[in-house]
Amino acid sequence: MPETISLNIPLNGTWKFKTDPENLGECYPEELVRSFNLDCRYMDENYDDSAWNDISVPACWQAQGFQYNGAAWYRRRFDLPASASVESMNSACNKVLGGGKRFRLRFLGVDYFADVWINGFYLGSHEGYFAPFEFDVTEFIKPRDNLLVVRVDSPNDIRVKHSMDHEQKTLIKGALQDWDVNNLEVNPGGIWNDVELIVSNDIYIEKTRVDTEFELAESDPGVSDPDVATILATIDVFSAEGRPGTVCCEIKIQPANFQGEPIIHKTTLNVPVAKSRHTITIELPNPKLWWTWDLGTPNLYDIEVTISRADTVLDRFKTRFGIRKLSKGEGWATFLNGKRIFWRGSNYLSDQLLSNMDRARYERDVRLAREANMNMLRTFCVVEKPEFYDLCDELGILVYQDFPMQWRMARGSDLVRRAIPQMRDMVDLLYNHPSVAIWCFGSEPGRENFEKLGMALATECRRYDQTRLVQQANEYPNHWDILALKDKYKWDIDFHYYSGWYWGPVEELHSFDKAWFEVVTEYGAQALPCRESLERFIPEEDLWPPKWRTYKHHCFQEDLQLRWIPKPENLDQFIEDSQRYQAFFLKYHTEFYRKMKFQPCNGALQFCFNDCWPAVTWSVVDYYRKPKPGYYALKQAFSPIHVIADWPSDLAPGEPLDLGIYIVNDYLRPFPGLIVECRLLYRGSDKEQGEGILVASRSFLLDVAENSIIPGQRFHMEKLNEVGFYKLELTLKDENRTLSTNAYEFKVDPGVEKRDRR
Incomplete structure (x- = not known):
């Protein structure tokens, strides 16, 4: 099918930038004394920003050398590419759709408050550093010489050098602002993630949310997959056509990081005016589950949702998901x-x-x-x-x-x-x-x-x-x-x-x-x-x-x-x-x-x-x-499978050494017939010199169940008389390879108080 799906125009690059510590940018001339009545209205198309600094977007302004907090302004002019002009796109789709195109301005991250204008028109405000947000700018966009202006305010929420202020934070910035591991003199600000103009049809997909359901017998040994999984795709569709209508919807689910056949599901969506939500249920046979790397394989799927009408693709949305259940x-x-x-x-x-x-x-x-x-x-x-x-x-x-x-x-x-x-x-x-x-x-x-x-x-x-x-x-x-x-x-x-x-x-x-x-x-x-x-x-x-x-x-x-x-x-x-x-x-x-x-x-x-x-x-x-x-x-x-001992204390001469040995296995598979080797080495008065003299060795066999911890045996010495440093070495292996090693150091010292071990 011919595709006229969304076009993403990046607006990253070099912008003009000016800090505004006195908050003059939104003032009107009559609000300022005559000497400064031109130092305002930074969003106006005729404002002269030639003396402003250049700044790269995306970037925190601190990363660009501006050690500042408060309000600051960004300005950028741009033209639409020829393929995105209103006239060319409308002529291509009017025959089929009887409608036009939508232009949406999307920010993927601005820290912290953002106010946005385009071509002198105010679009709205947003709070929060991490969430993407967007505005519909269809009625304001021009083929050439568009002016995008953003006022960003990243204030110092607290006085970082005053401890009591740290209990009064009102900005949701977490460890970026206040933490004992970060630079307390830096509070990030600015357009720190991508900016883009999205050109789409009047009907487009806002997002797709994926839920999965399946039955899995908990008694199954090891890692196993269910016979079938239910995929629930919740699709948010926006229509600016001004009247209800229908669209064809095709959903394709296919493996993203392993081999497998795709599943295709087709249906029809009734699309009212403005936003609508549609949940579609799909049965996926023989699914592969997502696991952590140590328990299995992190299998992933791609889901691609396409909406169309009269053999013309209106929009396509693709995202990735995994089938897993947490409880x-x-x-x-x-x-x-x-x-x-x-x-x-x-x-x-x-x-x-x-x-x-x-x-x-x-x-x-x-x-x-x-x-x-x-x-x-x-x-x-x-x-x-x-x-x-x-x-x-x-x-x-x-x-x-x-x-x-x-x-x-x-x-x-x-x-x-x-x-x-x-x-x-x-x-x-x-x-x-x-x-x-x-x-x-x-x-x-x-x-x-x-x-x-x-x-x-x-x-x-x-x-x-x-x-x-x-x-x-x-x-x-x-x-x-x-x-x-x-x-x-x-x-x-x-x-x-x-x-x-x-x-x-x-x-x-x-x-x-x-x-x-x-x-x-x-x-x-x-x-x-x-x-x-x-x-x-x-x-x-x-x-x-x-x-x-x-x-x-x-x-x-x-x-x-x-x-x-x-x-x-x-x-x-x-x-x-x-x-x-x-x-x-x-x-x-x-x-x-x-x-x-x-x-x-x-x-x-x-x-x-x-x-x-x-x-x-x-x-x-x-x-x-x-x-x-x-x-x-x-x-x-x-180590997912590991050999561990009780931590040895320093001993007085003549005291016994008695330590429990444990095998912990986080894998979902058993390890039969493992060998644990224990070696006690005497290293004299300088623990840094040489491997040491072998004092005693023990070994034993054991079977380790999946996802378990078991006590092996005890490593026991009736008494240790030689003063100096000792090292206990542990090795866990099967018949082919070493699975885990461990070591502990302690000393026998006359200065250690002898304990009553009765």
């Missing part, structure tokens, strides 16, 4: 396609200036996470670009999606009214992504926000999206009276644990109620990046001896770091000791949680994956994407 059992028991899953992951914000990110950079990050054996990323109080979610779909990574609210927000009802539409925008934007598993509406929000703002958002979200898990907030123990609200709101809390950083030593974890470890969504310790990275943002004169003010401006908590490592004598030792401690911290915490798999722990998300600006933080990958040793410690501790 929650008792507490935080989480099921993907009927199989219980243990979360292994981290907290992620790509870059404080999101315009710096593109698909290649996102792919680098998501692959780094997957290579570290992670199956989930929590987007920390941020909505990322769509490319991030595309890659999580493709690579089989679940997303714990925060709404962009960090810590405490203002308590007024006005914020509730403004937040709920942005919640719907977030759900609409990400709805078809199978990777998105959880919506969360508060990161350590405090009682006031939890009971009002978080409650309103979570309640409305449960109505708006019934296919995902909804969490009202996450918290850390004893922050406020959370246990009382846990019962009142039937709130399954996912906790944050910082034993070994903010609190007591890592061993303090054993003092908490075991029931509080159902899901852990933050745990971490800071570490310096490598010297090469550090020298890129800390001035040479401030590196060593360290000028703490400079380090603190880059997020470093030197007082806490020096609680856990020896006082450094030089910069290289400082870097090495901080990185070694972080790696120890992450190994200890991660193994502690994994040994409680499903009893009661269902997952652990480390804080945080990467730096979103040049900084010294809890990240395991620095801003320049160089992994720290903590990254490799996580990679090992997150």
